[in-house]
Amino acid sequence: MTMKKKYCWGIIGCGKIAHKFAEDLATIPNATLYAVASRDTKKAKDFGKAYNVFRCYGSYQELITDPKVDIIYIATPHVFHYENTLMCLHHKKAVLCEKPFAMNSKQVKEMIAVAKRNNTFLMEALWTYFLPHYIYALKAIKSNDLGTIKNLKADFGFASSYDPKNRLFNKKLGGGSLLDVGIYPLFAALSILGNPDKIEANATFDKNGIDENCTMLLTYKNNVQASLYSSITKETNTEAIIELEKGIITINTRFHEPSSVIITKNGISKLHEFPVSTNGYSFEAIHVQEMLAQGTMESTVMTFETSLQLINLLDTVRNKINLQYE
Secondary structure, three states: OOOOOOEEEEEEOOOHHHHHHHHHHOOOOOEEEEEEEOOOHHHHHHHHHHHOOOEEEOOHHHHHOOOOOOEEEEOOOHHHHHHHHHHHHHOOOEEEEEOOOOOOHHHHHHHHHHHHHOOOOEEEEOHHHHOHHHHHHHHHHHOOOOOOEEEEEEEEEOEOOOOOOOHHHOHHHOOOHHHHHHHHHHHHHHHHHOOOOEEEEEEEEOOOOOEEEEEEEEEOHHHOEEEEEEEOEOOOOOOEEEEEOOEEEEEOOOOOOOOEEEEEEOOEEEEEEOOOOOOOOHHHHHHHHHHHHOOOOEOOOOOHHHHHHHHHHHHHHHHHHOOOOO
16 A cells, blocks of 8 residues: 655744644644744744744745755745745745735736746645635535525624734735735635626725725626625624525635535525634645645646636726735
């Protein structure tokens, strides 16, 4: 019996999401968190100590050139995704890069082109696509049991007090609601309804020019609409509600992470629960390993085309609200 390959993961960046990903990686068969890198050596060593990491590097280059590293998870701020991904791909290291994939479609196109040129795996880490409850909701919609979609509402908002040291409020790090959390309602619309025919958007800005709140209206054929909202200053329900001809599908709060689904038909609501024992990042990590085991250079779920469509939606909204990054 052939033993399955054990994949050695590396993580670039030691922020909050990297910690959650590291916790989940420990639960995955045939996965080892082998290396971590930060521009702050102490931070890398502290991270490594917490998760029993074999190698802790004070530079990204050291991790990328480590021959034992098979897959690199990029968990740096948005503005560095493009640069960090290209570094990895040029050294033929498989990449799982946090969302948003990059700052604009031009960067994403180049990332994909380099991945193809180097015959190296690349995927945007939009974990929601791999979560059991979300997969169930998509199947329920596509089954047509409730008929066609009439409207979609999705939001993601949380109240955060102003902190100039927080990347959320730092425009140089890609701060603001749209790229950080607005991407999730946009992803919901894209994965459920596809590309819209028309996009309208408006936003409110803070003194540093980052969008605090963003309202988006996507219009499709037959006047189907997706009403979307994101905020880093206001707490919202953070749910996705799909109104169909014969009922309603509600993806409960917080819809983008492990949650549950309510299906309402003929006035009767049924709750569908999907207990998850991890933070939820394990599902996308397992998928990446499956893709590598199959010798596939592109995800069959979070495809290059999906990432391109998503960044194009983000670019369009940014243009509508006149949000520019340096």
